[in-house]
Amino acid sequence: MTVFDPRVTPLREDLAAAELEGVIASARYVDRRPFTVIAPRVPLAVEPGGRQQDALLFGEGFDVLEARGSLAWGQALRDGYVGWAPLDGLREGAAEPTHRVIALSAPALASPSADSDAWGVLGLNALVTVVHVAGGFLQAAGAGWIAGERLAPIGSAFERDPVAVAEQFVGSPYLWGGRDADGIDCSGLVQQALYACGRGCPRDSDQQEAALGRSMTEAENPRRGDLAFWNGHVGWVVDAATVLHAASFHRRVAVEALSELVGRAGPARFRRL
Numbered sequence: 190m191t192v193f194d195p196r197v198t199p200l201r202e203d204l205a206a207a208e209l210e211g212v213i214a215s216a217r218y219v220d221r222r223p224f225t226v227i228a229p230r231v232p233l234a235v236e237p238g239g240r241q242q243d244a245l246l247f248g249e250g251f252d253v254l255e256a257r258g259s260l261a262w263g264q265a266l267r268d269g270y271v272g273w274a275p276l277d278g279l280r281e282g283a284a285e286p287t288h289r290v291i292a293l294s295a296p297a298l299a300s301p302s303a304d305s306d307a308w309g310v311l312g313l314n315a316l317v318t319v320v321h322v323a324g325g326f327l328q329a330a331g332a333g334w335i336a337g338e339r340l341a342p343i344g345s346a347f348e349r350d351p352v353a354v355a356e357q358f359v360g361s362p363y364l365w366g367g368r369d370a371d372g373i374d375c376s377g378l379v380q381q382a383l384y385a386c387g388r389g390c391p392r393d394s395d396q397q398e399a400a401l402g403r404s405m406t407e408a409e410n411p412r413r414g415d416l417a418f419w420n421g422h423v424g425w426v427v428d429a430a431t432v433l434h435a436a437s438f439h440r441r442v443a444v445e446a447l448s449e450l451v452g453r454a455g456p457a458r459f460r461r462l
Contacts, residue, residue, distance in 0.1 A: 196235075196242075196393065197269040199254055206254055206264070221252035223283035224261070227331050229297075229309040230369060231278035233270060237262075241366035243270040243392055244377075247309075247332060248286050248316030251279060268380065268392045280331070286316035288327065288340040291385070293357045293370050295340065297333035301326035308333040312369030313354075314384045316343075347387035351462075352413055352425050354382040355433050358442040363435050375423050378435045378442060379416065382425070394423040402462040409459070417447070417457040424450070426459070 193213060199206040205215035226249045232241040237260050245251055250266035251274060260273045290311050298305040301323040309332065311317070317329035317340065326334040348354050355378050357370075364372025368381060376394040383390040383401075391400050398418045411417065415426040417434075424434030432450055435442045451457060 194396075195271070196396075197264075197271060197391075199252075199264045199271050201262075204255055204262075206252075219254050221254060221263070222281065224251045224253050224263070224279040224281050225249070225284040226251060226278060227280045228278035229311055229315070230371070231274050232366065233265065233272040233274050235272050237273045239273070241364075242272060243268070243366050244368045245274060245278070246315040246368060247311050248284055248289075248318070250283060253279070253281075268390070270392050284316070284318055286343060287319045288317050288329075288342055290315040290317070290335075290339060291341045291346055292339040295335050297329060297335055298326070299333055301328070301334040303336070305334065310371075311335070312371070313357075313381055344387075348385045350414070351379075351382035351386050351388075352427060352433065354385045355379075355425050355442075356427075356444075358435070359433070359444060361435070361442045363437050363440050363442070365437075373435050373442065374437075375435045378433075379423055379425065394418060394421060397423060398458070398460060402460040405459040405461050409461070411447070411457075411459050414462060416460045416462065417450075418460065419450075419454045419457060422454065 203216045205218050207218045207220045210218040226245045229247050231245040233243040235242050253261045253263040255262045261276050262273050264271045295311045296307040297309050319327045320330050321328040325337050327337050328334050361370045362372050365374050367373040368377040380390040391397050411426045417424050424432040427433050432447050433444050
């Protein structure tokens with residue numbers, strides 16, 4: 190019997206995506222309607238009005254299967270997460286992004302000037318469609334003018350060291366379900382670092398442990414770029430003695446001695462990418 194992960198399967202007892210008809214039972218099947226995120230970040234919850242489990246970033250796609258009041262139920266295209274998102278942070282229609290944000294944050298300005306007011310701040314790996322260029326600034330449709338050095342064309346300028354990317358987040362507040370420097374959780378930190386390196390990555394730590402790299406043996410010493418896992422938690426190995434992670438214990442992204450973390454959470458399981 191096939192077991193479907195509800196986090197990444199657009200399925201409820203009363204409604205499911207059309208492609209699941211004949212695969213798994215539901216009362217009704219509907220076609221996907223493509224939407225695009227138009228806010229710097231949009232929370233995604235498993236239940237209407239529930240706790241944030243994931244976040245959608247500007248320019249990402251979200252396929253809507255049902256709209257109910259001010260909320261939409263559907264599936265994030267980038268990491269496959271299923272949930273409820275506020276409709277006011279979405280626009281119907283699929284975007285065709287030309288660039289992605291390569292800086293930790295990128296203010297979107299009202300005019301092509303560093304002194305201009307900001308519409309908002311886009312996070313690392315947000316997606317934009319550039320429509321004009323002026324004086325070192327690129328105009329992103331629906332957002333504003335962004336300094337050119339904070340953007341790169343889709344498919345280019347990938348980082349090589351995911352740990353170096355994650356280190357930029359040190360001090361950022363811990364936020365369950367968060368994915369940017371204004372608030373991020375442990376698996377979000379792993380995901381964002383790998384996205385910046387041009388690699389796909391699931392959303393939650395157990396999914397990441399199942400999908401990323403290979404399990405290491407006890408004879409192998411952890412090294413920079415390995416992932417350390419505990420039940421419900423993940424961090425980047427900085428070196429054999431140190432881990433970088435978004436920790437609820439510290440309420441922020443922190444660098445911590447592996448021995449201290451093991452003393453608190455128990456032995457780690459390591460995977461090498």
